[in-house]
Amino acid sequence: MAGCRKVKGGVCSAKGFRAAGVAAEIKYKGRNDVALIVADEPCSAAAVFTTNKVAAAPVVYDRSVVKGGRVQAILANSGCANACTGEQGLEDARLSALVTAGELGLDPHHVLVASTGVIGRRLPVDRLLAGMKSATKALGRTGAHGLAAAKAIMTTDTRPKEACATVTIGGKKVTVGGMSKGSGMIEPNMATMLGFLTTDAAISPRMLKRALQLAVGRSFNRLVVDGDESTNDSLFVLASGKAGNRVIDAPGKDFDAFRAALETVCVSLARQMATDGEGATKFVTVTVKGAKTERDAERAARAVAKSPLAKTSWFGKDPNWGRVLAAVGYSGAEVVDMKSEVFYDGVWAFRFGKVADEKQLARLAKVMQKDAFSVVVDLHLGSAESTIYTCDLSLDYVHINADYTT
Amino acid sequence: MAGCRKVKGGVCSAKGFRAAGVAAEIKYKGRNDVALIVADEPCSAAAVFTTNKVAAAPVVYDRSVVKGGRVQAILANSGCANACTGEQGLEDARLSALVTAGELGLDPHHVLVASTGVIGRRLPVDRLLAGMKSATKALGRTGAHGLAAAKAIMTTDTRPKEACATVTIGGKKVTVGGMSKGSGMIEPNMATMLGFLTTDAAISPRMLKRALQLAVGRSFNRLVVDGDESTNDSLFVLASGKAGNRVIDAPGKDFDAFRAALETVCVSLARQMATDGEGATKFVTVTVKGAKTERDAERAARAVAKSPLAKTSWFGKDPNWGRVLAAVGYSGAEVVDMKSEVFYDGVWAFRFGKVADEKQLARLAKVMQKDAFSVVVDLHLGSAESTIYTCDLSLDYVHINADYTT
Numbered sequence: 001m002a003g004c005r006k007v008k009g010g011v012c013s014a015k016g017f018r019a020a021g022v023a024a025e026i027k028y029k030g031r032n033d034v035a036l037i038v039a040d041e042p043c044s045a046a047a048v049f050t051t052n053k054v055a056a057a058p059v060v061y062d063r064s065v066v067k068g069g070r071v072q073a074i075l076a077n078s079g080c081a082n083a084c085t086g087e088q089g090l091e092d093a094r095l096s097a098l099v100t101a102g103e104l105g106l107d108p109h110h111v112l113v114a115s116t117g118v119i120g121r122r123l124p125v126d127r128l129l130a131g132m133k134s135a136t137k138a139l140g141r142t143g144a145h146g147l148a149a150a151k152a153i154m155t156t157d158t159r160p161k162e163a164c165a166t167v168t169i170g171g172k173k174v175t176v177g178g179m180s181k182g183s184g185m186i187e188p189n190m191a192t193m194l195g196f197l198t199t200d201a202a203i204s205p206r207m208l209k210r211a212l213q214l215a216v217g218r219s220f221n222r223l224v225v226d227g228d229e230s231t232n233d234s235l236f237v238l239a240s241g242k243a244g245n246r247v248i249d250a251p252g253k254d255f256d257a258f259r260a261a262l263e264t265v266c267v268s269l270a271r272q273m274a275t276d277g278e279g280a281t282k283f284v285t286v287t288v289k290g291a292k293t294e295r296d297a298e299r300a301a302r303a304v305a306k307s308p309l310a311k312t313s314w315f316g317k318d319p320n321w322g323r324v325l326a327a328v329g330y331s332g333a334e335v336v337d338m339k340s341e342v343f344y345d346g347v348w349a350f351r352f353g354k355v356a357d358e359k360q361l362a363r364l365a366k367v368m369q370k371d372a373f374s375v376v377v378d379l380h381l382g383s384a385e386s387t388i389y390t391c392d393l394s395l396d397y398v399h400i401n402a403d404y405t406t
Numbered sequence: 407m408a409g410c411r412k413v414k415g416g417v418c419s420a421k422g423f424r425a426a427g428v429a430a431e432i433k434y435k436g437r438n439d440v441a442l443i444v445a446d447e448p449c450s451a452a453a454v455f456t457t458n459k460v461a462a463a464p465v466v467y468d469r470s471v472v473k474g475g476r477v478q479a480i481l482a483n484s485g486c487a488n489a490c491t492g493e494q495g496l497e498d499a500r501l502s503a504l505v506t507a508g509e510l511g512l513d514p515h516h517v518l519v520a521s522t523g524v525i526g527r528r529l530p531v532d533r534l535l536a537g538m539k540s541a542t543k544a545l546g547r548t549g550a551h552g553l554a555a556a557k558a559i560m561t562t563d564t565r566p567k568e569a570c571a572t573v574t575i576g577g578k579k580v581t582v583g584g585m586s587k588g589s590g591m592i593e594p595n596m597a598t599m600l601g602f603l604t605t606d607a608a609i610s611p612r613m614l615k616r617a618l619q620l621a622v623g624r625s626f627n628r629l630v631v632d633g634d635e636s637t638n639d640s641l642f643v644l645a646s647g648k649a650g651n652r653v654i655d656a657p658g659k660d661f662d663a664f665r666a667a668l669e670t671v672c673v674s675l676a677r678q679m680a681t682d683g684e685g686a687t688k689f690v691t692v693t694v695k696g697a698k699t700e701r702d703a704e705r706a707a708r709a710v711a712k713s714p715l716a717k718t719s720w721f722g723k724d725p726n727w728g729r730v731l732a733a734v735g736y737s738g739a740e741v742v743d744m745k746s747e748v749f750y751d752g753v754w755a756f757r758f759g760k761v762a763d764e765k766q767l768a769r770l771a772k773v774m775q776k777d778a779f780s781v782v783v784d785l786h787l788g789s790a791e792s793t794i795y796t797c798d799l800s801l802d803y804v805h806i807n808a809d810y811t812t
Contacts (some may be wrong), residue, residue, distance in 0.1 A: 119728025147746025
């Protein structure tokens with residue numbers, strides 16, 4: 001989209017938002033674990049949630065909040081997922097939202113809550129609310145404030161994730177900023193991620209929701225880490241309207257410009273999440289093209305991105321195209337091996353039955369040394385194409401997940 | 407089934423079969439890599455193959471052989487999968503079968519071939535056929551001969567896999583024996599496995615096929631290692647008729663007795679394959695019961711067995727029931743978390759919203775130390791039940807698969 005620029009920034013970049021991140025000992029000492037994002041006024045809002053049938057309490061609570069289409073604050077914590085906690089968990093989520101609204105003097109129906117961490121433990125509401133109170137005192141509009149909030153939602157993430165983009169709409173500069181956390185359990189329908197987006201665009205809740213769904217389809221829903229899907233995934237977007245553009249309430253040029261900025265931010269966050277997938281040493285873009293149908297392209301690319309054998313071969317720096325093609329073969333997609341080609345960063349490994357020789361393997365070996373590369377399978381059966389962002393499966397993935405709770 | 411007994415044995419246990427395993431340097435020096443199984447006369451035969459659309463050359467070749475319903479020999483190799491090798495690969499498979507038939511003086515349409523190993527390398531036909539020739543000289547009817555053959559098809563397996571059962575049919579003792587290899591890429595539809603079963607039962611090819619399909623549904627198709635599915639999976643059964651029972655050519659008591667013995671052998675081999683899954687430190691039986699439908703039970707159990715997060719928690723000896731329940735939640739099965747229970751070897755970890763306390767966690771910690779345990783999820787929504795055999799996801803799984811080809 002002409003005029004859409006990726007810039008440095010986060011949830012405080014758009015006009016009308018303050019943020020804070022504080023340490024409240026939800027699970028560990030001395031690390032940020034409570035984030036608060038507050039808009040100056042009630043915002044147009046939209047959200048996307050996990051499709052997991054075991055949905056965490058905050059997800060259940062938030063679904064009713066976003067129906068109203070207006071939100072002014074987000075309270076989030078890491079260290080405890082408040083999932084599989086039943087009526088008590090729901091009550092804890094509700095109470096956290098209400099006390100936050102009271103503390104900030106907001107409409108109690110305008111507060112969203114989000115949690116991430118271990119499943120099946122009761123939310124330590126007292127510590128969370130103490131954290132929320134100190135967060136209200138720490139609120140600010142600088143990049144440092146946004147970063148502190150981004151840090152507070154990290155679990156096994158090794159880096160905070162922020163992104164920002166600007167675009168001109170009707171002569172006005174519109175900013176979209178955001179933050180998110182990964183980093184395991186990431187698959188279709190955006191598993192364990194929390195993502196909070198803010199914008200100063202003026203846009204109706206209905207069009208905001210539409211823009212969000214389109215952006216998710218091209219970003220977070222194209223992300224596979226391990227194929228697990230979490231109970232807590234939540235992605236929110238709040239639009240303050242402070243940019244002063246004419247309210248976007250229908251499709252058209254303005255809507256497309258806004259969508260471009262929103263998508264830029266979402267894609268950047270999604271890529272950061274894949275790069276920082278649990279234990280990841282490689283960021284891999286898997287593309288299946290020349291597929292007979294969109295559905296074939298999609299499921300073939302997902303099968304490769306989820307295949308433990310393909311993922312471990314990337315970790316092992318091994319251009320093992322056989323595992324890639326085998327995954328395509330069991331994905332359900334139409335494939336004729338002798339018509340197919342497999343490329344790593346444009347270097348062919350297999351084409352129409354021809355296998356990489358020693359010279360070609362030397363070229364491939366160079367690609368496999370990289371921290372990021374693409375795997376492209378061209379099926380030569382049609383024109384459908386699909387891309388998935390993913391990472392390798394490393395020893396550290398196992399270390400991290402074998403040692404997580406106890 | 408009354409009278410069905412599991413006994414020690416393998417492919418040479420049933421009357422009418424000889425076997426051999428020899429070292430032919432297909433890929434490595436000094437290890438058995440060519441197996442030969444030869445029946446005294448043409449046998450009634452049936453087979454099940456991979457559903458992967460990228461099927462290896464031997465699979466394509468064998469499909470036409472088994473249509474005839476009669477087989478007298480199986481030639482198998484490890485070290486090279488002869489997959490993604492196009493017309494050349496098919497020609498290599500055909501040639502191997504024909505030369506074997508010539509060497510043994512058999513009908514060329516009565517020889518099956520099977521390969522396992524690296525994808526995309528041409529089969530070293532000269533070495534394979536040299537191995538076949540020495541194998542014909544080494545053929546014998548003892549357990550040691552069966553074991554040598556079982557060893558020759560191992561890839562990353564750490565142990566050869568054999569099983570045997572006997573049953574009385576119409577006053578005659580009938581024996582079913584078998585061997586198989588795993589050990590990664592094992593999922594629905596029996597991914598990278600080779601399995602060869604022999605029996606002295608007299609049974610028609612049609613009923614043999616039916617018995618095999620039923621047995622596979624309760625054994626190999628209930629096995630998940632990593633969720634990948636190979637290009638080479640093949641399971642054969644040869645029936646010599648030497649037991650002297652009246653030919654089983656219709657359903658009934660005799661058929662049921664035979665099925666029981668066949669299933670006993672298949673389940674034993676499947677369990678050995680899960681226990682010896684790549685890098686496995688735990689054999690885990692996942693059961694989902696109380697499901698609304700059979701399909702729900704099945705997909706929920708498979709989701710848990712495939713979940714990298716659940717599998718790494720088992721490796722970490724962590725009773726992380728939250729990951730188990732989350733996998734059920736995204737499986738597509740109906741689930742209400744507050745109505746569910748999760749047990750490890752009968753010890754509850756989560757029941758109806760109640761979470762294991764310190765005392766209960768101590769009990770669970772003991773279970774997690776075991777080399778084998780069950781994970782049971784009771785959904786309390788119906789009466790459907792499904793069980794999957796699987797293993798954990800360990801550091802060694804990653805080691806093995808990161809270092810396999812290059």
